[in-house]
Amino acid sequence: MTDTTWPYLDVHQSRTHDPTPYEYKLAATLEEVFTKDGHELTDVVRGLNSRQVHAPDGTPWTEESFRTEIHRLGA
């Protein structure tokens, strides 16, 4: 009934699950794209596709498919 655990020190407070290998790879590639290619949506789609990091179904990203997938992942 009571919880007196002290201290509460939890690195991850925003996650709903441990990231999958796919999510880790996408995140790391996005950071590389943002660093080297730019911050526009067109840069993101081009950067991911040129690095062969494709959508979950294996097809190249489009702006629409990226918007949909990143909304699923980041909502």
Added chain:
Amino acid sequence: MPLSRQATVEHIYATGLRNQWHPVVPSSFVAPGAMRKVTALGEPWLLFRRSDGTLAMLADRCPHRSAPLSLGIHLGDRVACWYHGVEVATDGTVSAVPGLPGCNLEGRKLVTSLPVREVGGAILAYFGDEQHPEPAELTLPEPLTDPGTDAFLCYAEWNVPWRYAVENLLDPMHGAFLHHESHSMYDGDTTAKFRIRETDRGYFFEKTDQRGVNFDWVELCRTGVDWVDLEIPYPLSAGPGGPFGIVGMVCPVDERRCGVFFWRYRRVRGWQRDTWRFLYRTLIEQRHWDVLEQDRAMLEALPADADQQENLYQHDLGVVRLRRLFRAGAESQSVTS
């Protein structure tokens, strides 16, 4: 009433100012239908949530023989003390004395019940003394209410006096040294001049010769709850949206412990918001945590009399002002003044 006991200047200065709101714990710490014992402003409290989500905060002390109500039983809309079964409603009224029905304790409001609000995933409570039981007006930090701003709360418990944790936030220059090895505060000059700029809700403490490069400014805001606002640039890897901000609050737990609340926020919408949230959860949150651990390691290592033997310089004006504000507040609230 609990908040009047030992209310000397030193006690208030050490355990937090009264007659204002303070954060207590994250909302998620008290599930529907659950209770949780917490300590705040040096006193034990019981957080009690009904199954419909309604939250109450009671002094953790049965009015009969002072047993902790947190050891008791959740009865839906009231708690039953484990010791003799005395039932206390969420407004602090004794609703039943099962051992002696009709006993004169019944119907009397004998337990302190604090006003509570839930904001940005955190529980805030108003800690008034006997002369100020009605909650002070509360103006929430804009980054937590603005629909164009997205925020994640990070909460941590430190073995640090609450005031040292606030002072750390009014000391931007430590960013260039303590956090030099970090993902966001590696850049900028390691010398600076600072100034204080008064506002109608507190003050800015800011560098005069550098902006937008490191942790270069902070605003103390006193809007019914004490909080700080600050901004730190992200590296290019964090994508569009510019710098991230922090709304910081500190819960005074007791004389040597505090709970820190950091909302990391960013002004992002649409796919940029979704991308930041995805990167935050996957990679960035860990890096922010590593920075916070640098603060915790340093502050927990400070000696108990850290603020008794100092030689301050120009960079400490923000801290000096803060201490003056808190000290004056403690003096005005003291029963011995």
